[in-house]
Amino acid sequence: MPEFKKKPSTGKTVLGIDVGGSTTKIVGFDGNKNLIQPQIVKATDPVTSVYGAFGKFTVENGIGLGDIERVMMTGVGSAFLNSPIYNLPCEPVSEFDSIGIGGLYLSKLDEAIVVSMGTGTAITYAKKEGDCIKTEYLGGTGVGGGTITGLAKKLVDIDSVRHLAKLSEGGDLSKIDLRVGDITNTGSFKKLNADLTASNFGKASDMASRSDIALGIINMVAETVAMMAIFASRQYKTKDIVLTGNLTAIDPIRGVFENLSPVFGVNFLFPENSQFGTVIGAALQ
Template sequence: MILGIDIGGSTTKITGFKDNKIISPMMVRATDPVSSMYGAFGKFIAVNRLQLSDISFVMITGVGASYINERIYQIPTGKVEEFYAIGMGGLFLSGLSKAVIVSMGTGTAFVRAEKSGNVQHLGGTGVGGGTLLGLSNRMLNIRHFDDLIEMAKSGNLENVDLLIKDITIEKIEGLPPETTASNFGKISDLATKNDIALGIINVVFQTIGVMSIFAARTDQTQDIVLTGNLTNVPQSREIINGLSKLHPERFHIPEHAEYATALGAAIAYSSGGKYTEIK
């Protein structure tokens, strides 16, 4: 079995890969990347009742991979460039041969990927999970994703965002009346914390979604694959569906999307892709 490990700043994701299948993906949280990586490795081994001899190769990626400079428990270990892992993992999970893969983490990265292994970083934005938490902390005194998501469930965007129907009674081709004209452009004293929570989620996902569309158009690609932890935010799907009604590009949120980068690291080895072995 090959292990793919995505070592982030606050979370580490790990998955097995064998016989062209993703196996037992899981995540651990820790502030130290080395502790987080070894914690994820130990948890995976224990949960799946494996021996070290069952692991043929370990592939690591992510910002925390720079702290790992020796083999993991003497198992052959390699490092994968993160954008390459994002691209390969996103394609595998979506079943597509070509797409713009969007990795939504603390910030957001846009990657063009082809099944042949051709991967190009198109750019990125600082808008992402860090933006959600930063705004919710400052505006609502909320510091945890789950609390923000729960609060937003009963929110009403019409108390926060300026919509097309608020500024014109005429029909505009391609812009339904409920389309956002300005995020937070109509916030009033009557807006509740629930409304503001939903407004924060909406501005982040609309920004990421529209930038994804622009990246796909620049690359002349029709398919956009969303990956990363933010795919688990339930309100995201309704927001993305709203963008899909306005634009011809196709959005995909595959199963296990949050583990795409870890999976892509494992695939880099199994497919003979690009990686650097740690000696």
């Protein structure tokens, strides 16, 4: 597990800031390479959220401007910042590299598929080679946290993903999803697990409750991301898949991955601080 320190001890601090589609995260490594507990603010506009995150983080950790060596910036929103923060040395770094580097750091693995489950989903392959980490961006999908938020708003009139997760607790997927077992029990499909989804929302019943729909939304997004990651892992012949991004903090999302893991023979890993994988990867560059 990474070690946390409230205050930087010696040397200069390197900050990472990740301006994502929904939230801005900030983290620091002090002069002894100790990780300072990351923080998160909701992204309103990029400039406001960067300065808000920067102010909160530096005040709470007792870091003065003179203590900062440099600021590594990443994320879709970082391009909107066209001047350095308080004249500090600021460097843009690749979000995809950051995802891979952060995923390996948190999981302590030497090789893995690293998935960022944020507003959208990005998938990278990362491998340690000597002192370097080689990363490759494999693609992604627009199905992600933004999909959950949007569908939750329209289908069950809920804004918060946490409330949606709570609502999903009593949900019954058999009222929403068509399962393999619903449509076949013989022949060449016998090999398939009868509980696997044949069609998300393919059996949405008139009697489906709000809880069933909430669980159906969460399940559809998590299954989509999980299957894409599984295909990527087969291509790279690794079984280790590290999940990062804010969706990793949602219990029913983790539950979907945990159920699929034995079926497809992969290891889905949710390391501590997985929400902050990308920003940690940025600060490490």
